[in-house]
Amino acid sequence: MGVREDMYGLFTSVNEINLSDDQKGQSAKEGTHKKNISTSYDLQARMSKKGILWNWGYHDEQNAEEISTRIPGFLDYDTDGYSEELYFAALREVPFDLDDYADKFVLEVGCGLGEGLNFLSRVVDAKRMVGLDLSDEAIKRANASLSRAGLSYVQGDAENLPFEDGEVDVLVNIESAHNYPSLEKFLEEVARVLRPGGYFTHVDLYTTQRHTFLKELQDKDLGLEWVLDRDISAQVQAAIHGRLSPEGSFHKALREQRVGAIQRHMAKRVGPEAVGGSFAGYTDSGSTKLLKRVGVLPSQFMPPVDSYRLYVAKKI
Numbered sequence: 475m476g477v478r479e480d481m482y483g484l485f486t487s488v489n490e491i492n493l494s495d496d497q498k499g500q501s502a503k504e505g506t507h508k509k510n511i512s513t514s515y516d517l518q519a520r521m522s523k524k525g526i527l528w529n530w531g532y533h534d535e536q537n538a539e540e541i542s543t544r545i546p547g548f549l550d551y552d553t554d555g556y557s558e559e560l561y562f563a564a565l566r567e568v569p570f571d572l573d574d575y576a577d578k579f580v581l582e583v584g585c586g587l588g589e590g591l592n593f594l595s596r597v598v599d600a601k602r603m604v605g606l607d608l609s610d611e612a613i614k615r616a617n618a619s620l621s622r623a624g625l626s627y628v629q630g631d632a633e634n635l636p637f638e639d640g641e642v643d644v645l646v647n648i649e650s651a652h653n654y655p656s657l658e659k660f661l662e663e664v665a666r667v668l669r670p671g672g673y674f675t676h677v678d679l680y681t682t683q684r685h686t687f688l689k690e691l692q693d694k695d696l697g698l699e700w701v702l703d704r705d706i707s708a709q710v711q712a713a714i715h716g717r718l719s720p721e722g723s724f725h726k727a728l729r730e731q732r733v734g735a736i737q738r739h740m741a742k743r744v745g746p747e748a749v750g751g752s753f754a755g756y757t758d759s760g761s762t763k764l765l766k767r768v769g770v771l772p773s774q775f776m777p778p779v780d781s782y783r784l785y786v787a788k789k790i
């Protein structure tokens with residue numbers, strides 16, 4: 475398969491999973507969906523620059539200031555800091571004191587290249603941190619460049635976590651669950667591996683259908699008490715606008731890359747989709763519309779996102 479087919483598979487599966495009213499039907503197709511998703515993220519892991527995170531980001535001044543107080547010089551990273559801000563916003567809502575992690579096991583499910591968890595290891599001093607991801611290539615890269623005593627990465631599936639019952643104190647999940655064919659199996663696994671009194675913090679993009687389904691699951695007895703449901707769309711859109719502004723990191727990266735004029739043109743037109751452009755109101759340019767019409771690009775990349783949400787739940 476080529477790059478185009480690999481990316482088409484991801485978009486097809488993510489659209490089906492998030493737009494379907496038939497969630498059980500998506501679970502039945504889990505083999506196809508997971509293959510599409512892992513193939514695409516394997517490819518992205520091979521192509522990504524070091525230090526890259528794979529989420530749409532979050533920005534508000536207070537959040538950024540809190541990080542800078544905790545990690546002086548945090549913006550000296552080779553990133554714009556928005557993706558790290560999303561991680562901080564999620565962890566900050568867990569009601570444990572950030573200075574009280576010395577006895578805690580923090581698990582991130584869907585850790586991508588591992589940079590987000592590596593950032594959190596600078597925010598809190600946890601006893602153990604493990605990142606898990608479906609993509610073998612992403613995990614290889616994370617282990618090669620970031621793992622050290624107390625921080626490691628493992629390949630695995632969110633719907634079948636390789637951990638003991640009640641082993642985890644805090645489970646972090648950042649912009650990953652929209653890829654899971656069964657949100658229900660994932661939440662069952664979250665409840666199983668968390669210890670009573672442990673916390674699940676989760677941020678993700680939500681279509682209307684997926685949000686309705688989550689609300690049904692929240693009414694089920696899964697052993698989780700939902701303590702926070704916040705719409706963070708405005709903060710995520712602020713990050714997307716920052717990234718796509720002429721002086722933002724998206725255009726800066728394009729200027730720095732040594733690619734030909736045609737590739738640059740394509741990246742400029744198509745790239746904003748990958749960083750959440752349509753959620754922030756960016757519309758297709760004429761050339762993107764044409765490429766979609768003639769089938770060079772998929773007719774839809776990400777499904778229409780209704781809101782971007784932050785949830786926290788406590789294991790009962």
Ligand SMILES: C[S@@+](CC[C@H](N)C(=O)[O-])C[C@H]1O[C@@H](n2cnc3c(N)ncnc32)[C@H](O)[C@@H]1O
Pocket residue numbers: 508511512515526527528529557583584585586587590606607608609612630631632633648649650651653654
């Ligand atoms: C948009 S990326 C976010 C990565 C990371 N959390 C970040 O913010 O940089 C989604 C991640 O979820 C992972 N993923 C998708 N399905 C998964 C599954 N069933 N189990 C574990 N990880 C999965 C993908 O491989 C990918 O790394």
